[in-house]
Amino acid sequence: MTAGKLFVVSAPSGAGKTTLLKRVMAKIPGLSFSVSHTTRSPRPGEKNGIDYHFITQAEFLEMIDHGLFLEHAVVHGNLYGTSQAAIDRQRMAGVDVILDIDVQGASIVRRSRQLEATHIFISPPSLRELEKRLRGRGTESEEMIALRLANARSELQAVNEYEYLVINDQLEETIDLLSSIIVAERARAHRFPSGQPIGDIITS
Amino acid sequence: MTAGKLFVVSAPSGAGKTTLLKRVMAKIPGLSFSVSHTTRSPRPGEKNGIDYHFITQAEFLEMIDHGLFLEHAVVHGNLYGTSQAAIDRQRMAGVDVILDIDVQGASIVRRSRQLEATHIFISPPSLRELEKRLRGRGTESEEMIALRLANARSELQAVNEYEYLVINDQLEETIDLLSSIIVAERARAHRFPSGQPIGDIITS
Numbered sequence: 121m122t123a124g125k126l127f128v129v130s131a132p133s134g135a136g137k138t139t140l141l142k143r144v145m146a147k148i149p150g151l152s153f154s155v156s157h158t159t160r161s162p163r164p165g166e167k168n169g170i171d172y173h174f175i176t177q178a179e180f181l182e183m184i185d186h187g188l189f190l191e192h193a194v195v196h197g198n199l200y201g202t203s204q205a206a207i208d209r210q211r212m213a214g215v216d217v218i219l220d221i222d223v224q225g226a227s228i229v230r231r232s233r234q235l236e237a238t239h240i241f242i243s244p245p246s247l248r249e250l251e252k253r254l255r256g257r258g259t260e261s262e263e264m265i266a267l268r269l270a271n272a273r274s275e276l277q278a279v280n281e282y283e284y285l286v287i288n289d290q291l292e293e294t295i296d297l298l299s300s301i302i303v304a305e306r307a308r309a310h311r312f313p314s315g316q317p318i319g320d321i322i323t324s
Numbered sequence: 325m326t327a328g329k330l331f332v333v334s335a336p337s338g339a340g341k342t343t344l345l346k347r348v349m350a351k352i353p354g355l356s357f358s359v360s361h362t363t364r365s366p367r368p369g370e371k372n373g374i375d376y377h378f379i380t381q382a383e384f385l386e387m388i389d390h391g392l393f394l395e396h397a398v399v400h401g402n403l404y405g406t407s408q409a410a411i412d413r414q415r416m417a418g419v420d421v422i423l424d425i426d427v428q429g430a431s432i433v434r435r436s437r438q439l440e441a442t443h444i445f446i447s448p449p450s451l452r453e454l455e456k457r458l459r460g461r462g463t464e465s466e467e468m469i470a471l472r473l474a475n476a477r478s479e480l481q482a483v484n485e486y487e488y489l490v491i492n493d494q495l496e497e498t499i500d501l502l503s504s505i506i507v508a509e510r511a512r513a514h515r516f517p518s519g520q521p522i523g524d525i526i527t528s
Contacts, residue, residue: 283513284512285511296507297511301511303501303508304505304507307490308489309445309483309486309487309488309489
């Protein structure tokens with residue numbers, strides 16, 4: 121079995137990444153999110169090892185000490201982290217894994233060079249459209265909208281560090297494009313055993 | 325306008341490349357074959373500059389002398405060649421160009437390093453299946469089938485020099501895959517003006 125590929129996906133808040141990824145994963149078989157570690161308690165229906173790896177704070181801190189997290193963060197007093205071993209386990213099962221992390225996290229992954237990954241940036245079609253979408257949510261204060269726009273402006277500077285830029289204008293078209301990127305990456309010739317002539321594989 | 329991309333596509337004889345490319349070009353807008361130069365006479369309906377650049381043998385030989393061909397060959401006494409300038413003209417019009425050349429021609433293009441291109445290899449699912457398809461044509465002698473199989477075996481060794489390997493098992497699936505590769509390549513971030521922050525482009 122070939123090991124699964126890793127896709128690092130980043131987007132400014134409001135670019136529509138969450139909806140987009142859910143739709144793409146429903147469409148393409150053999151694709152799943154990376155499973156994060158967290159110190160928060162499981163919610164009803166959440167399964168350990170599927171939704172999250174639920175661990176204690178002591179265990180989490182020990183993992184940090186051992187450098188096992190690619191990246192980690194505190195959210196509402198709980199710890200969340202992405203471990204390389206968790207990603208490796210999914211990939212070894214032949215599943216392609218999507219790592220949904222921000223521009224800074226993606227930059228750390230690229231610099232670490234331990235993980236070969238395809239880096240994809242999801243962008244809103246314009247900052248004006250992004251502002252419209254953020255206002256459309258009806259839940260964000262003026263200060264929060266201004267902050268998110270400033271963050272987006274800064275994150276968009278990082279796009280040249282990504283291999284693919286997906287501009288999310290029309291959702292259905294964007295779903296097709298992101299799906300195409302994943303399907304195309306699966307056909308990359310270096311995924312096939314190198315050295316061993318493909319002719320030997322095809323000869324059957 | 326962004327210049328069109330170049331796709332170099334190679335396949336062993338009998339892999340189904342011709343049908344596949346025709347179907348993909350009918351499906352994807354803004355994609356066309358490179359226009360070759362030839363010394364043969366136009367057939368009824370063929371247009372100069374569209375089907376071929378029709379030139380005299382003296383002109384063709386002069387172009388060879390000036391090193392204007394990426395590759396050229398003699399077929400049934402007529403000369404055929406692919407000129408870099410012809411490809412550039414199509415690309416400057418914003419059209420993505422498919423260069424349908426064999427493994428040796430593709431290798432020359434890669435070594436010349438003058439043309440940035442995406443290299444795609446179309447393979448039959450197996451040599452046994454290739455043999456079946458060649459026999460299915462009903463037009464090939466035993467000697468010709470043996471020769472084509474030997475060539476295929478040799479060409480398959482070159483697959484690791486290609487970026488993508490497309491195994492043509494089920495035609496409709498293969499059309500989707502090749503289309504996905506072309507669409508995905510159009511979303512490559514380095515196609516967007518580098519240096520200039522994409523934020524400035526998206527800011528509108």
